[in-house]
Amino acid sequence: MLRIPMYCLLLLLPATACADDKNTFSMGSALLQTAWALLVVVGLILAIYGLARKRLLFTKATGGVIRIVEIRALNPRSSLALVEVRGREFLLGVGTSNIHLIAELSPEKEPLPEFETLLKEAQ
Numbered sequence: 834m835l836r837i838p839m840y841c842l843l844l845l846l847p848a849t850a851c852a853d854d855k856n857t858f859s860m861g862s863a864l865l866q867t868a869w870a871l872l873v874v875v876g877l878i879l880a881i882y883g884l885a886r887k888r889l890l891f892t893k894a895t896g897g898v899i900r901i902v903e904i905r906a907l908n909p910r911s912s913l914a915l916v917e918v919r920g921r922e923f924l925l926g927v928g929t930s931n932i933h934l935i936a937e938l939s940p941e942k943e944p945l946p947e948f949e950t951l952l953k954e955a956q
Contacts, residue, residue, distance in 0.1 A: 902915040902922065913935070914925045922938040 898919055900917045902917050904912055904914045904927075906912045911926065911928045914927050915938075916923050916925055924935045924938060926933040926935050
């Protein structure tokens with residue numbers, strides 16, 4: 834069980850310092866309240882970011898058989914994905930509720946000749 838000292842709980846209370854008996858706040862106390870609220874909000878954002886990052890790192894699979902080479906968005910609801918599985922590449926169409934195999938791409942064994950060489954051979 835995590836034990837929090839009582840004086841740490843007092844830090845969570847807003848600082849309301851009154852300037853006089855009319856319950857009007859001074860500029861200093863307003864600045865202190867604003868700074869405290871900003872620190873609390875930034876702290877919460879950092880805590881949520883840290884938890885999300887930690888959780889996402891555990892879900893990533895490293896060193897697996899399936900590797901996503903590239904993803905290109907076509908529109909907000911569909912995209913193309915180039916996936917490599919055990920040395921073979923697949924072009925997939927990914928929609929909101931389905932995935933279709935568009936083509937199975939074979940790895941290029943030799944590079945394609947340049948345009949200038951093809952032009953010289955054609956002449």
